[in-house]
Amino acid sequence: MGAIELRNVSFAYPNGHTANEHLNLEIKSGERVAIVGQNGAGKTTAVKLMNGLNKPTQGDVLVNGINTKEKTAAQISAFVGYVFQNPDEQIFNTSVKTEIEYMLHYMKLDQTEIDRRVERAVELTGIKRYLNMNPYDVPYSMRKFVTIAVVLAMETPYLILDEPTAGQDMDGIFTLARLMDVLREEGKSVITITHDMEFVADYFSRVVVMANKRIVADESAREIFWNEEWITEARIKKPQISELAKELGIDGSILYRNELVNVLAFDKNK
Numbered sequence: 001m002g003a004i005e006l007r008n009v010s011f012a013y014p015n016g017h018t019a020n021e022h023l024n025l026e027i028k029s030g031e032r033v034a035i036v037g038q039n040g041a042g043k044t045t046a047v048k049l050m051n052g053l054n055k056p057t058q059g060d061v062l063v064n065g066i067n068t069k070e071k072t073a074a075q076i077s078a079f080v081g082y083v084f085q086n087p088d089e090q091i092f093n094t095s096v097k098t099e100i101e102y103m104l105h106y107m108k109l110d111q112t113e114i115d116r117r118v119e120r121a122v123e124l125t126g127i128k129r130y131l132n133m134n135p136y137d138v139p140y141s142m143r144k145f146v147t148i149a150v151v152l153a154m155e156t157p158y159l160i161l162d163e164p165t166a167g168q169d170m171d172g173i174f175t176l177a178r179l180m181d182v183l184r185e186e187g188k189s190v191i192t193i194t195h196d197m198e199f200v201a202d203y204f205s206r207v208v209v210m211a212n213k214r215i216v217a218d219e220s221a222r223e224i225f226w227n228e229e230w231i232t233e234a235r236i237k238k239p240q241i242s243e244l245a246k247e248l249g250i251d252g253s254i255l256y257r258n259e260l261v262n263v264l265a266f267d268k269n270k
């Protein structure tokens with residue numbers, strides 16, 4: 001079984017700014033991990049280390065045993081797909097279909113395989129009706145799904161989503177949840193950077209917290225959201241249900257609505 005491993009990794013940008021310090025992390029294939037933390041904590045820099053866009057200035061990043069320093073970003077991207085935070089930074093073709101097909105042609109796949117992958121990616125992301133449109137004419141929330149489809153079609157064992165819920169309504173979030181479930185069934189990993197703590201609580205059991213260039217915690221969602229020290233250090237919010245439970249002075253590390261309802265119903269019946 002493969003893994004992405006960060007071994008004592010630090011990274012400084014060419015201007016000398018150090019964005020990551022001494023990161024140690026292992027994400028096994030099939031795992032689903034959320035990365036959270038304040039703006040500028042170094043989350044995007046860290047995931048770009050995972051897909052070879054950034055190379056460590058210290059330490060090593062291994063993807064399924066391959067050291068990213070020994071490969072180009074294009075070679076590593078065959079294993080680790082990365083969906084940019086801003087879709088407009090990723091899109092460069094004039095139709096959704098050609099955008100999704102571009103990398104598949106680069107990978108020299110035959111047309112039957114390309115058609116199969118496009119159909120699957122389009123179905124999973126719900127963008128069929130936009131297929132022949134210019135990506136820039138697609139509404140912003142769906143444009144994000146265009147870029148997700150591009151990376152899904154590459155069928156990498158690891159998929160990184162940078163802020164996937166930004167600008168999404170409930171339908172968009174359900175589409176994301178469904179596609180993450182399909183990837184889990186296929187044994188693929190999803191690594192997500194997000195500021196959306198409801199999304200974290202609902203769909204991620206493992207949460208990595210970053211603050212000031214470092215990883216400060218790597219625990220279950222429940223451990224993270226009920227640890228005031230990590231919450232304060234990383235300046236993250238609790239999910240609303242946890243916040244409410246805390247304000248009501250309820251013990252029990254509440255994370256979900258049904259847990260709060262059960263406690264309140266029990267108290268009422270006492």
Ligand SMILES: Nc1ncnc2c1ncn2[C@@H]1O[C@H](COP(=O)(O)OP(=O)(O)OP(=O)(O)O)[C@@H](O)[C@H]1O
Nearest residue numbers: 013014015017019038039040041042043044045046
């Ligand atoms: N190309 C760059 N050159 C120099 N510094 C950079 C560059 N890109 C990012 N930084 C800096 O590195 C630090 C970490 O940035 P990064 O984007 O990794 O943070 P982040 O945790 O993903 O933040 P956000 O939640 O706002 O996306 C920030 O101080 C940022 O300004």
